[in-house]
Amino acid sequence: MLLLKRLSAGFTALLHRRRAEQELDDEIRAYLDVSSAEKIRSGMSPEAALRAARAEMGSVEAIKDHTRDVGWETLLESVWRDLKYAGRILRRAPVFSAVAILTLALGIGSNVAVFTLVDAVLFRPLPFHEPDRLVMISESHVESGQQRVGVLPGSLLDWRERGRSFEGISILWAGPMLITNRDEPARIQGAHVSPNFFELIGVQPFLGRTFPSTESDAAGHEREVVIGHGLWQRWFGSDPGAIGRTLEVQGWVHLTIVGVMPPGFSFPRDAEMWGPERWDRSSGRGDRWRQAIGRVRPDVPIQAASQELQQIGEALAREFPDTNAGWTPTVDRLDAAIIGSVRPPLALLLGAVAVVFLIACVNVATLVLQRSSSRRRELAMRAALGASRSRLARQSFIEHALLAGVGALAGGLLAGLIVDGLVGLAPAAIPRLDTVTIDVRVLGYLVLVSVATMIMTGVVPALRSPRMDARAVLRGGAGASPPGLAARGLVIAEVALAVTLLAGAGLMVRTMVNLQRLDLGFDPSGLVATELSVPQSRMANGPLRVGSRPAWDRLALFYADLVRQIDAIPGVEEAAVVAAPSLVGRDAVWFARAGSVSPTPDGSADWRPVQRRVITPAYFDALRLPVVRGRAFNEQDDALEFLQSGAGRRRGVAIVNGLAAQQFWPEKDALGQTLTIEGDWRVDGRIVVGIAGDSRDLAPDLEPQPTIYVPFAETPDFGATLLVRVTRTGPEVSDLRTRLRSFDGSLAIGEIRPLIDSYAAALAPRRFITIILLAFAGTGLLLAGIGLYGLIATSVAQRTREFGIRVALGARWETISNLVLGEAALVVGIGAAVGMTGAVAATGLIRSQLFGVTALDAPAWIVTGVILGVAGLAASWLPARRAASVDPALTLRVE
């Protein structure tokens, strides 16, 4: 009731402001009238009475102000007045305002931008139903050091039957599918999933249906496929009639499209087709390269589900020693499994941007502090004229909040630009980049950061202003006091924070230099590479079985022909083929052991993980990878000789790298020894005919692995990477493509690009971090420089008189400027010391990103110090010059 009355009174007053104002004036005049009339009656002269009445009353404006303050509407009005006043004040100090707003925009903009990126990639739940109950299941063999390699489909069936913790478990593996009934053969990233997959993750199709969700119901649905929204748009122009159409895979398998997934759904990574993979007891136990995901029941903690699987795993190891001995299932949260390795670099970014934001806030606080000390006279004057302390504090707060508000607005706009830049710069290895958008969450964060900034920049000076003795300031004459401990402390903090960023950027630059200079063991420059796939139908008339000999041999001859034709192009030095997947990125791990055919009696203990490269003879030449002893492969190791060797398996050949030789035969000469690769179905052991150099062919930052090379002709693959070393005047990429196309129309040809690009891509995450850290360090340094300049300039302005006297007494200008530079050096020195301590303490954040340097890398620190010194000198040079050029006659006369 009362509230209503106050509200309506407020509105009335707002509407009839002039009348209310008029009435207040009248009433005050009446008060004075009556008051002086009273005094006249008691014997005063009219003039004296009026004077006395006025004196008794005090400041009319102050009374009016306080009376107006009674209503809420006047608060609105006066806030508006304060805002307008603040706007004028800020416009009157354009340099201060611009620097402060720019600083805030940089701090807030970069902060919000990085949050946007990190939020989309790390923080947002996966776009599935109750994603926190989804897990990735893998199996590990502790004894041989195989971590999370995949699951045995047979074990998966056992987990389903015996486990109580899971609502469902699905096979999940991704691989390219070669589609052959398009204009050109196309490779589409596909996923093979158990029929229950879609029900398990809880995603409905956009169009059509998915698969019946049990293995038995799904019988007869093996030739169905669900496609992604993007593929549906590209290939079928978003035509709903795509349902029921057929996709031909590998030239003979025909899959019917039954459903289209919603936009944005591409799980597992980049998948655009999903086909059912039924697995039941009749399929056997299988082998261990597929992955699995599961959904844990709502009432079961993931930890308990993991323990249950491990218990089942122990039982399985006893029941199926051949396939399960030593293998333990591991359960990881799905989001952790997907995000995994990008968490440390993104955490580093988040930390770095937090530092930038802090520097920005500190910088603005420094500026505000310096300014408020030079505005003390103005504030004192206003206090003397009757402004209450709360009123002055409010004015100060509004001024700085306005500053922060404008800064936040600019920061928000800047964030949009930075986000675009970040996404453009971000390596493709970061998942979920396509979901990065500025949305309500981000705007909420922007508001949060802005409010925090307003409070930080507004509250501190607002609290300071009332603690001022107006009389002392007005009498004191001097406009400002020298920078106090607070101002110095803030600039020291800025320098310290900037040093941590500088050091981080320095370490990353060193890392990049190390990686660029690294000897890969081969020379990727001048090589172009492309992924090729040939449909199975090209080699055989029916489904290919392991051991269907003629088809494999045709395949080997096909690629041998292809290599020969490419080799004949003028400008091509060497051409070679290596079976996919391989190079750049982690290849599937193979297992090998020393010795020949018959397994050792004690089982699998001496199998060692190795990399396997299946290559044509020119591979070593093309890569400039030296064969240090023995020989490279030749045509005789290849298909023709093999074809002629007649029935049965025979002894094959292999080339090992130095690491493999050392691993398998530490005390013997590897040349001439025999080794066996697991699952090597075409040969009975291999004789080592050559020893090659070690190379970092997976990625520059991955240590060379024990590697075994085997001839492509003997173990061919339908998918292969073609490597072509071209001369400077060699064929254009388009020529190569035309040649390949005319060689065989059924060939699917990937992007043709320099191999070195792939290695550069492997370094992309680090390059990304390096660039951003450099940008952040630059920003931080600039801001700290501005802070330092402001501090020193203010200090010089305060000491003008002192310098004048010193000069008058004969001080040389070097002495004066050294005095100023000394002050700057002290601030920078303390800041650097604090910053270095902090940086060393925070190296945990960056350690995982470093390569070939330690956190205490001397060159990086020395460069950091030099840059800091130069920046400090640059920031304090001008004030020092000004101090040294003080004219004593002028300065002494000023006062």
Next chain:
Amino acid sequence: MAADEQSTGLVQGTLHMLILKTLALEPLHGYGIGVRLEQISKGVFQVNAGSLFPALRRLERDGLIQGEWRATENNRRAKYYALTATGRAKLKRETRDWEAQTKAIARILSASLGEL
């Protein structure tokens, strides 16, 4: 704003009650209220214009008093304030509360050990 309580030396919030009480006797203008308060309190409370005007404004806002422009005894115009019905009820309530409180406070202040 606490400005209207600053210089009177009054307990927070009591100025309003005292104004209401003054007006319960007869309608008065602003200066008159100040003088009356000073008289009744025998000079203990000196209420200046800076405190009086905001208080009057607040009371009028809340509908406890109502102002009316009238001629003074020596023929000048001034705004006379009178208690409204709500104001009267409020004064009665506040007086009762105040008496209860002061009694309680007095008892506490005069308490001796024996009474506890």
